[in-house]
Amino acid sequence: MQLYQEQILKITNSLSGKKEIFRPINEGHVGMYVCGPTVYSNVHLGNCRTFMSFDMIFRYLRHLGYKVRYVRNITDAGHLVDDADEGEDKIAKKARLEKIEPMEVVQRYTVDFHYILDQFNFLPPSIEPTATGHIIEQLEIIKEILEKGYAYEVNGSVYFDVKKFNKDYDYGKLSGRKLEDMIASTRELAAQSEKKNPQDFALWKKAEPQHIMRWPSPWGDGFPGWHLECTAMSTKYLGETFDIHGGGMDLKFPHHECEIAQAEASNGHSPVNYWLHANMLTMNGQKMAKSTGNNILPGEIFSGDNKVLSKPFSPSVVRFFMMQAHYTSILDLSNDALLASEKGFYRLMDAIDNLKDLKTNKLSDFNVSEWRQKCYDAMNDDFNTPILIAHLFEAVKHINLIKEDKEKITTTDKELLQQTMNDFVFEVLGLEQKTERNQDSNKLQGVVELLIQLRNEARSNKDFATSDKIRDQLAALGIQLKDGKEGTTFSVS
Ligand code: AMP
Numbered sequence: 001m002q003l004y005q006e007q008i009l010k011i012t013n014s015l016s017g018k019k020e021i022f023r024p025i026n027e028g029h030v031g032m033y034v035c036g037p038t039v040y041s042n043v044h045l046g047n048c049r050t051f052m053s054f055d056m057i058f059r060y061l062r063h064l065g066y067k068v069r070y071v072r073n074i075t076d077a078g079h080l081v082d083d084a085d086e087g088e089d090k091i092a093k094k095a096r097l098e099k100i101e102p103m104e105v106v107q108r109y110t111v112d113f114h115y116i117l118d119q120f121n122f123l124p125p126s127i128e129p130t131a132t133g134h135i136i137e138q139l140e141i142i143k144e145i146l147e148k149g150y151a152y153e154v155n156g157s158v159y160f161d162v163k164k165f166n167k168d169y170d171y172g173k174l175s176g177r178k179l180e181d182m183i184a185s186t187r188e189l190a191a192q193s194e195k196k197n198p199q200d201f202a203l204w205k206k207a208e209p210q211h212i213m214r215w216p217s218p219w220g221d222g223f224p225g226w227h228l229e230c231t232a233m234s235t236k237y238l239g240e241t242f243d244i245h246g247g248g249m250d251l252k253f254p255h256h257e258c259e260i261a262q263a264e265a266s267n268g269h270s271p272v273n274y275w276l277h278a279n280m281l282t283m284n285g286q287k288m289a290k291s292t293g294n295n296i297l298p299g300e301i302f303s304g305d306n307k308v309l310s311k312p313f314s315p316s317v318v319r320f321f322m323m324q325a326h327y328t329s330i331l332d333l334s335n336d337a338l339l340a341s342e343k344g345f346y347r348l349m350d351a352i353d354n355l356k357d358l359k360t361n362k363l364s365d366f367n368v369s370e371w372r373q374k375c376y377d378a379m380n381d382d383f384n385t386p387i388l389i390a391h392l393f394e395a396v397k398h399i400n401l402i403k404e405d406k407e408k409i410t411t412t413d414k415e416l417l418q419q420t421m422n423d424f425v426f427e428v429l430g431l432e433q434k435t436e437r438n439q440d441s442n443k444l445q446g447v448v449e450l451l452i453q454l455r456n457e458a459r460s461n462k463d464f465a466t467s468d469k470i471r472d473q474l475a476a477l478g479i480q481l482k483d484g485k486e487g488t489t490f491s492v493s
């Protein structure tokens with residue numbers, strides 16, 4: 001008997017807007033596709049939040065006993081600067097600016113992506129395909145869509161005919177838009193545009209002579225449109241219809257809407273049973289984004305080398321902070337929120353440490369089986385990690401009471417409690433208990449704060465020789481002090 005046979009999982013399907021019971025196409029197996037990063041820059045913490053939400057979902061599905069094929073792609077071509085069909089390719093642009101090969105850009109940022117996700121303790125996906133590795137599959141889909149009459153060729157480029165498609169299917173069903181409204185609210189097509197309608201999108205773009213990333217096609221040299229790679233790779237590895245497709249909320253339109261249109265136009269049926277959308281990480285109330293500069297890199301958080309936070313935070317603390325919000329809610333990053341998460345994280349880790357040494361008794365004051373089911377109920381309710389964490393803290397309360405001899409626990413209950421804590425804290429939430437490192441970093445923080453205090457005293461006594469000595473010798477050890485409005489903070493390089 002597998003856990004998925006006794007636990008009823010419900011997930012919010014963006015397609016219906018409802019919470020639905022999850023029933024995979026093939027019993028015991030789940031096919032899940034998540035749109036991966038465009039590897040032209042370092043991943044910021046916002047990108048990490050979306051991938052972390054799906055890492056948690058992947059982990060819980062596996063925990064339930066499903067055999068999950070998790071495909072998360074790498075976009076290494078076709079994503080244009082304005083996210084639509086105009087402008088330079090993001091990767092080609094970076095290559096031009098840095099005077100390196102596009103594939104050097106791709107390699108550099110793919111390595112960074114993997115390194116960061118590894119620090120956050122992500123599980124690797126089952127397959128991580130690239131857009132450039134699937135040009136042939138993309139060309140096949142374009143031919144299919146052209147044959148079925150839902151695309152047209154103009155001057156070496158191929159565009160998807162949204163109006164034509166909408167006569168037979170429903171363009172806009174995922175994002176709740178109507179094509180008529182979209183048409184009514186758009187400006188006239190620019191005179192030079194090749195498209196029949198502004199809503200049409202590129203399946204294939206003709207490569208101008210200066211465009212380096214190009215492939216031969218029946219329509220001349222060019223490159224695929226951004227939306228096409230996900231249709232090609234999800235179909236290839238998961239089939240024409242698969243269970244779960246995920247991505248950030250910002251990809252719902254147009255990217256996912258276009259994926260549905262491409263798949264329906266070529267295969268004649270809907271590609272995905274459950275669409276899942278993860279919500280955004282904000283900072284100062286604004287979406288974290290590469291383009292606006294309102295972002296922070298994970299490495300800057302781990303080292304403390306940033307202008308937003310007062311001290312470094314470990315990957316597990318940041319992960320715990322993310323898990324304290326539901327994946328469909330907006331989450332705002334702030335120093336206070338991270339400090340609170342850090343406190344909670346250590347309280348949880350201390351309780352897990354103490355659990356090992358708890359004395360057992362003939363009786364239990366804590367109904368562990370009932371509590372365990374509450375943890376499952378939380379996760380079964382659309383992966384509700386904040387509720388799960390509230391239940392974990394209920395266990396922390398009992399562990400502390402048992403430790404103080406104010407409550408009792410039987411051996412069987414203690415074992416079940418240890419097993420359940422282990423399952424949810426480490427396996428499902430993906431947190432790591434690097435106790436020694438944590439204790440060391442707590443000690444380091446205490447020592448540096450003491451030195452900051454001594455430096456402040458020296459400065460107020462106008463003893464600048466001492467205050468400079470403290471700053472310079474800490475710097476020589478790789479610890480930088482930063483004086484700001486809120487006082488002095490530090491980072492470790
Ligand atoms: P990109 O590399 O721009 O294609 O983005 C990779 C993923 O990060 C996509 O799934 C986006 O939806 C997601 N993403 C971008 N910004 C944020 C943010 N501020 N919060 C959460 N996810 C984000």
Ligand code: ZN
Nearest residue numbers: 035036230255
């Ligand atoms: Zn995609």
